[in-house]
Amino acid sequence: MKSTVPRWIVALAFVSGLAWSGYLAQRHLAGTASVLDRFETVLLDLRIVLTGERKSPENVTIVAIDDQTVSIVGKYPLTRSQLAELVGKIEAAGARALAIDILLFGASDSAGDAALAKEFESLPVVIAAAGHSGNMTSSASFVPTVASILSPTPEIADAAEVGLANVVTDTGGTPRHIPLLFLTDGGLQPSFSLKALELYSNKTPIFTETGLRTGNRDQVLDAGWHLALNFYGPGGTIRTVSAERLLSDDTPDLTGQIVVLGVTATGVGDRFGTPFDPVMPGAEVQATGIANLLDGTALARNDTIRLADGAAAIAVTVLSLVAVAFLPLAPAFVFYIILLACWLFAGFLFFGQSQWLNGALPFAASLPPVVGLLVTRQIFDRFHSRRLLQAQSALSRFQSPRLATRIAEDPDFLANPREQDAAMLFIDLSGYTGLSEQLGPVRTRDFLKTFHTIVVDVADKTGGVVLDFMGDGAMLGFGVPDASETDPVNAVRCAFQLESTISGWLQGSNVADHISAVRVGAHFGKVVLSRLGHDRQQQITTTGDCVNVASRLLEVAKSHEASIAFSVDLLDAVASRSGNRMPTPRLETVSIRGRQQDLQVALWRPGEFPAVPVRVSGYS
Template structure:
């Protein structure tokens, strides 16, 4: 029966685990295809938390930002120039420092003035340069994942003739935080590269090669997400990328700092240029993100989140959901939930620890894939265990009617209690009524039954009051033991106290029944080793206490009758006392015990 129940539990656990795995796979479908979904909202906060946990990273010194900030815009000399002339003046100052490549993160799409345009085009053309184009990409080309640009803003022909063009669009998540840099775009003029890719290729003098979701730039490989999107490893708060104010450059305070560098020029003044929230800073200029992307392509810290990583996400989410749900359904509620949360926590910890090594594994997916089925399984186990507990409680209540309540509790707490015999030193306590044969004739059958119930209740009350356990009722007698409960270390004292109280209670019982003859009893007590065991087969068992000590305690009843005593206790009991009994023995004798070799020292009380 137990094996059948266990097999049924395991089959239910397996079915529930399979359902959890199917749920995880269904939940993963948008993630597997890099489509926006519910997961992205949760993953946004969790990836930000990982950025915050591990903090900023160092970027290569090859990339430098030149910022046209509020100080430059407020400078009287620069403020007197037109926008194009001012930009040309700054670029000429950059060119004088002999950088290797210049990337201009400014979209030169408006008409401007002819003189300013000519001066700016000449400045841009004086060194290897990439200038910006921009647009919007509300849709993704089906099958390719490439962003399709709309509302395109191209630089004026006078500028595009002087430099290469690259697109500066950044892909953000639902919170507006930058997450990817698309490296290729579908435009009205065909496939066009992003500005970071153009600039990095120009700087390294390597031709970009795409192979499925891998970009090769010389000896460097960058693993890309769907649609040639590069996951962006945010470096830190604003200013993490090496930055030189444009005014310092124009006024000659930055000599030698741009030689051989990859320079990214952009607007950071108030109200100018794009700004984005990041885990490090709520207002990071877009030019710094472009510079970070270029650094990443040139070998700086990056993130890997491609189709392989997404498949690992799905496989592990399904596996963790399967395993955790199986554990909760297969084990009891407390250990099952603890172990399941431990398994989930271990995988989340591994996801966290993989981040500083450049791996962007989804933390939201295993959480959302695992917690709902685990909570459902835990609820199911809770209901099952409450139902089983109720059944067990009813069984224990019923068992207490056939066994001592203390024994019933021990068996309920430990079903294997006394599955193997145990030898212990206990106090054995026998009691029977004196003159019961004559009494039963007087009371009749029904009266005798009613009287015995009251007698047994008195025995149980006095024995249990002193921490004893009644093992058997035998007509007008009973067998009890003291010392089975380890929390009560003085069983001999308890037994003697119970004996005196029981004699008085039985006398009171006789008085309450209006008996013509005072009711008395005989009690035999011995302390010694006994064997506790279960008797019977696997279907029906009873707890038994056996051994010479039990036989001796039983024979003490005969001695009590022969000596006219109410209580007879062996010297072993008196030796085990921690305190003197409430009454001194009326007599101490050495007696023979029927059926037993040798004599026994006994103490007798007549109460």
């Protein structure tokens, strides 16, 4: 159905859609946190789960202070002397660097601190510190500001590097980003994972406008130099060794490894939910960040990717509005769903290449304007359909319902005449003039109304269209407005049913003495279907030799005292399309007034009909 929405409403929908999608795209490009992030994390988790577990780097190992370790040691936390022993074992196992995800703050025995500091002399070590900021549960935007830092004791901090171990979680508590830089009173401070990368690679990472360069490798970062975490799998996916093994001298091979020393014991340390695990120790989250930096598989979402997200949001909005404005509603809705599905599929494909496309942004950008225009169009279309039905109902009183429907749906119907095959049928009553004189105007009107009703009912049942009423006669067309293979057969059926039904009605009424005969003439051939009349007042009609011949067959029937007169052309058409030639009681070759060529005509009197037609009852 063609859209009935006024152009100014469509224009308003486009302007509103562009403004809304552009606004969301601008906020997304700026990295501003919003409620939209909640929906995006759901789609992100879906992509992570569908992609499945990934192999973690072989050069990252977690040494976990787990339940077995606490059980062997007998208490938690471990003393600084025990930690010193554990660090020594890690260094002896061949570790290349050590990242301690334990907050070593607060007073301790000086001997233990000294022993731990001494162990740091033979191994590059970074120790975790915790920064306190106003908000660490938002999406990545700018470099986070840290108001205060919970640092290791000075003696230990002086013997090793220190990095802030804060992570950015979403509203559900899932870690999404690790800021690589923090703004403190003393200037920019590196993160725990960034320092671990520097110690392990023995190269100073260089920040670029869009990411981080380590040697010849560039890692794309999110806004504010946030590392977007790309999890490898559930807990234990990254190689994990119990600290109990090292303390028991069952030393694993840690050659060339960067070791993350952290706590995984029950009820101790921080815990996070991830797409793979409801509970993952903070040490494994930090190890994931370090591993992402080492293998370069952190999720990439720089300004270019965010710009692509915004462009997709605007494109989906505009294309969907075009579809809703100009296509039928069902295909338009399907087109909209396909656009969104294609974007989600593209997001899944790019996610396999560690590219984070925003799946929720096109939804949020397009849904309000598209749904708004969709509802508005439905309202206007229903109003238009109601008006169309009213117009069609009114028009049907003056035109055949089939023609009325076509005219109502297509006002330009038959703006240009067209030629086609059709069967034309005429009917009239003999003796009507004298009857109307005796009945008077009111009873004559009632008589004609019943007669015309029978004609319309029989025509409808047999696939015909009443084109015109002419007092006691009518003109019917078969193949109007559209031709069909059954038109000739339908015309023959209609002729017999009309003669039989009207004769039966007349015999049961009080006018049988006045109406002496019912006559029907029908012919098949080419007709011209067109509009006739003035530009402001027109009538759909058929013209041509076929119409003239069918009309003249009424005179032939009268002169031969027959009720029905069919041209042989009509009977030939019936035979060719039905496969059966109709038996005829009488064939005559006659001349047609106004026509040079003679015509063969088949004639029937009452009682000679080939079969008893279906009667249309209810007329008296």
